[in-house]
Amino acid sequence: MTSFLDRIRAAAPIASRYGGSKFRKPTDALVADLEAALSPGQVRADGAQRALLSHDASLFDGGVAGPVCFPTTGEEVQAVVTVALRHNRAIVPRGAGTGLAGGAIPFGAPVVISLTRMNRILEVDVENRVAWVEPGVVNLDLTKHLKRIGFHFAPDPSSQQVCTIGGNVATNSGGPHCLAYGVTDAHVLAVEIVLASGEKAMLGSIGPQDEGLDLRGAFIGSEGTLGVATKVAVRLTKNPPAVKTLLLSFASVRAAANTVSAVIAAGIVPAAMEVMDQRITIAVENFVKAGYPVDAAAVLLAEVEGLADGVKIEAEQISAIGTQNGATEVRLAQSEAERELLWKGRKTAFGAVAQIKPDYYLHDTVVPRSALADVLEEIYKIADRHQLIVMNVFHAGDGNLHPLLLFDRRIEGELDRVHAAGAEIVEASLAAGGVLSGEHGIGIEKQDYMDRLFTSDDLDHQNRLRNAFDPSCRTNPGKVLPMAHSCADIQALRSVPAGVWG
């Protein structure tokens, strides 16, 4: 991965990171024009702000943000994009900054469009089961808002308490409950976007049928490289009448993985099936105190929902399949509070690892369910070889692995070992017939692996699609597609005179 960052640095040299220039407030024409287009309070160009927005939740450290804008309407987004166009500057949209693949990391001092202030729920249409929301609405806020009318937004990534709908659209987010409900793509009917040219476009429709090409589908998961979403029509999902959550303990990760395959093979589609290994369970339990068994080698959190009678039967079936596969304990959450606490543990798992090491590298690959146990075994071996601690927590139901490699970046050479191990994990997943990313996206993290999964023709076509939306390659340049297939990005990154933004 570092090789890519080296190339970026070569394309647009970055002055010494903390030499002072980064913290000097630039007062150039671009900032003045942005302030004129919005209001002075909505544009920030100070060093502190730019230092902060040069990062997201990933490990990548080579970003350099230009001025940061806080638009509050679609028209203001258009105005920002138009100013950027006039100054031949790239744009990078940003939500809550929880991405793990570096999708929101700005390269070459672009105009960063922070969408956190576009956080209104515009319209809830229960009859048609659709809501129009702005991209900065927090995923969980939307679900809470819908709760009192008995609905929710189905994609529920672990970061749902903080991540935004715009970010969900950008990465086509999943989440534990996407096993039964499908990922973001299945829950977004239409997106209003602003193109790099400053024009508005509506992709998809809330009507029963789309006309022509499914551009909505092309946009979802495009990680900000096709334009900026300014309004999203989301599908409302009815809350189930009954829910049961089971916690199964196992003496091995393999037994847990086999149980997952067996449940699906038996024709049951639970709402969610999540596995955590012992190390992560201990860290999580230390934070939530939900009664997770810390002595089990692996735990499986399975949830079934629907009509009460069906739920009861399915819970019994899962329990029986677990026991056949060696479950040492099967526990049924007895109350809503207990359920919520178990899920809180699962959903804060990543953050909890800092109790053990100060840094983590969270991977995201998908393998066929039947290969789960073998790939997991391989992952533990890879980590051992590189003398690293690995923890596994994953969306077992759809084969989406999230190995966490723990390290301390202050220890010389440890990050290099993490990157080496990470590369081997990706190779192992691909070798088992898997794909690069389940839900975090490609960003800058997996760019260099794209040609392992796609042919040169595939990638060229993806680039042509990108060019159709954004001929100048100014929206989130340097992401997703490998550099060899998106040459124009280099031009966009180079357009900033060296030193201007430090």
Next chain:
Amino acid sequence: MDLKIDPEELNACVQCGLCLPHCPTFRVTGDEAMSPRGRIKLMREVQDAGAPLTKEVLRSFDTCVQCRGCETACPSGVQYGHLMEATRETLAAKGKVTPRWQRAALMALNRPRMLRAGSAALAIANKFGLVPARLGLPANMPVRQAPLKTSGHDVYLFTGCVMDAWQRSIHAAAQRVVEAAGYGVEPTGALAPCCGALHMHAGLAKTTRKFARAMIASLPDRPILVDSAGCGAAMKDYGHLLGTPEAAAFSARVFDIQEWLAPNLARLPVSEPLDVRVAIQDPCHLRHVQQVHLATREALAPFVSELLELDDEGLCCGAGGAFSVLEPELAQDIRARKLTSIERVDPDYVASANPGCALHLASSGVPTIHPMELIDAAINNTPLPAK
């Protein structure tokens, strides 16, 4: 610049961002520089990477309410309070935060006579409408208050500074409730004039340590009951602040009054519950710092007809000690969110166990009441304040 933050504690943050929605200033601004993750990142830039202390960096540190809602949200257990306290202490020592007029005002808190005289003057000015509304003074602020009398020596009731000068009636209610449970109460009054919480917030930790040492010497042996969540949190932290075994032993004797009352409920006389719908507003320093907010529910449940929960997971109301006075715009934006949550449950009263929160909410028209006043009303038939 060395902010004198413990490097291990500073390094504990993994920058995952799960704290963002639990931070009141990020919630109302959407500005990473006004989030715990952003503030920690800037601390690292300044302390580890030699970034200059620009006015934007200072602003980021200055706008933290220190509610510590991020701590209970943090799965990594980052001790954010320690990070911010160390930062403020270093910056205050260099004269970068807490200007002189603020220091002078804070020093008055430890001088009960001066505080009472000043408060009486304020109360009179307030009656004539001469005090700006943003100061959030209670509308019926008393000019003269009856003194609290010692009824025995089983427990101390910590009376503190501003609360005693402005809201002694709450202490009186708390005292009656504890006496009804069969305990003799000694109000601390001049024995322990101020806990030093606001000084700590302002970076004047040296002053807080001085107050702490004096208080530990003057309040020996007995449990110390505190009816102000902010004070209780500060006093429970003396053990960490002074790092001595006797300070730790002192902190172990400090109880939030609801926390202490909950296991003693059976000793209170049986009474009809009041016919009121009460929403519980959890003060941050009760919920996120002391983490004993459930006791408020337990203590109140037998005495009111209905308890209502707000749906904002204990997000700060914007009071934050002196924050509502120093940062009125931010404080009002933050309060607006709380008001929306309150409106959704439409209560008769909002029960708050912290004077700062109660005043801040009351100044926008919310009918606030202390849990002890409700219990007092139920068991002693004292009249409830007008809604």
